[in-house]
Amino acid sequence: MALFRDRADAGRLLAAALERWRGSDAVVVGIPRGGVVVGAAVARELSLPLTAVVVRKLGAPAHEEFAVGAIADDIRLVDERAVRAEGAGAAAMRAVEERERAELRRRSELFAGGPGVAGRPVLVVDDGVATGATATVACRALRARGATEVILAVPVAPARWHPPPDAVDELVCPHQEAAFWAVGQFYADFTQTPDAEVVDLLAGDPRDRAV
Structure with missing residues (x-):
């Protein structure tokens, strides 16, 4: 059963679980491609800047x-x-x-630019977690860049999955599901996000250029 209409819908719902970060000095860091769409919705809802961390x-x-x-x-x-x-x-x-x-x-x-993360908390956002490999590496990369606190925020993940404590200070996940086969099963629309959309989202917030 779908939990989210699309990635933007998932981001708006995820933002409600991150309300304590509203207007803070945190940076929302999306994992391209789909995580940037979710992250953009979180950033808009919480009035935070948006950037990306590239992981493969x-x-x-x-x-x-x-x-x-x-x-x-x-x-x-x-x-x-x-x-x-x-x-x-x-x-x-x-x-x-x-x-x-x-x-x-x-x-x-392609996705370079945006605010720096050194000396700031980061909200690392993806559209979901399956094995957790990409999310873990993204969080370790941001910690290596000097982030003071690493919050992994995803709309959905397997019920028993938890990130390693050296990578993540806190996991925020509204839906940890026992019947989990793939992230896409929880979205009504899980269409692949094109590079151009990611570039537009990262360039669309003027705060990115001001930080």
Whole structure:
């Protein structure tokens, strides 16, 4: 059953769980692409600036939608047990990572700009969590950039999933669901977000340029 009409609807609902951050010095940091749409709605509702953190999932070579790790800047996370379970060889995983690092560079250039996070709390927003690899790497990357507090805020996640304490100070998730197969099952509209929409959302708030 869908919990949200679309990502913007999920962001408005998520903002209600983040009300204590309204008008604070926090920065909303969306994980492209879909997380930026959710994050933009959170930022508008709470009168906060918006930026992005680029992360790339490392999918299993034979099952690309299944994340066995993720990368962001100098942060790398690989679940070796998942790699073995998928029967992925070292050469195949190297090829996956090389491809994703190229896309990471492309998106980092495309989505560059926005407010800095050093010395400020961050609300890290995605459209949901499945394995948690990309969210964890995003949060570690932001902590490495000097964020004072890292709040991971997602509309939906598996019931028993919790982020590692070295990466996240607090998880805000209104819907932690036991019957969880994929993030998209909880959205009536889970259409892929194009790069152009992310660029427009990141450029659309004049506070981004003033911070």
